[in-house]
Amino acid sequence: MFGTSDIDANFYRLIHQMVGPLLKDEPAERRDGARRPFSAVQRIAPRRGANFPGDDEFVQVRCYDLTRAGFSFFLPIRPDFNELVAAFGTPPQSIYVAAEVSRCDSVLVYPSGEVEYLHDQADAAAGRDPHRDTARPMILVVCRFIERLVKPPERSS
Numbered sequence: 001m002f003g004t005s006d007i008d009a010n011f012y013r014l015i016h017q018m019v020g021p022l023l024k025d026e027p028a029e030r031r032d033g034a035r036r037p038f039s040a041v042q043r044i045a046p047r048r049g050a051n052f053p054g055d056d057e058f059v060q061v062r063c064y065d066l067t068r069a070g071f072s073f074f075l076p077i078r079p080d081f082n083e084l085v086a087a088f089g090t091p092p093q094s095i096y097v098a099a100e101v102s103r104c105d106s107v108l109v110y111p112s113g114e115v116e117y118l119h120d121q122a123d124a125a126a127g128r129d130p131h132r133d134t135a136r137p138m139i140l141v142v143c144r145f146i147e148r149l150v151k152p153p154e155r156s157s
Helices: 009-019 028-033 121-125
Strands: 041-046 059-066 070-075 083-088 095-110 116-117 136-149
Touching: 070 095, 083 136
Parallel strands: none
Antiparallel strands: 041 059, 041 083, 059 070, 070 136, 083 095, 095 116, 095 136
16 A cells, blocks of 8 residues: 545645635635636546556646646546556656546637537537637546545565
């Protein structure tokens, strides 16, 4: 089993740095749930059982947004897992966090970075936008943070 701890102050500090300072006139009750754009490449791996994923199980994903409670990212297909480990930052200084998938939305991602939600198959087939053929169909995976994880030391052979 790998070491875990509750999401700690350092992690919250990192998240605060990534989401940026809050606007002065933003209502106080919205501060904890405010989504901030987070177009960065991070690494994730499925969390299957009690073992920490191996380095070879992590894949790079493009993130979409971030809150203090979770984050979202794009995949080309629906994930076949409900829990994952996300690695924020650059190794060996990465911060590892367990997260659970809250929902998956079908979207179109345009080269400009704009995202269009597809609510049903009719939406996917509609040709409202003349540039729609340049968009990539993707799955927006929305996750909720569960706990901060500590990567176990590498085993020597």
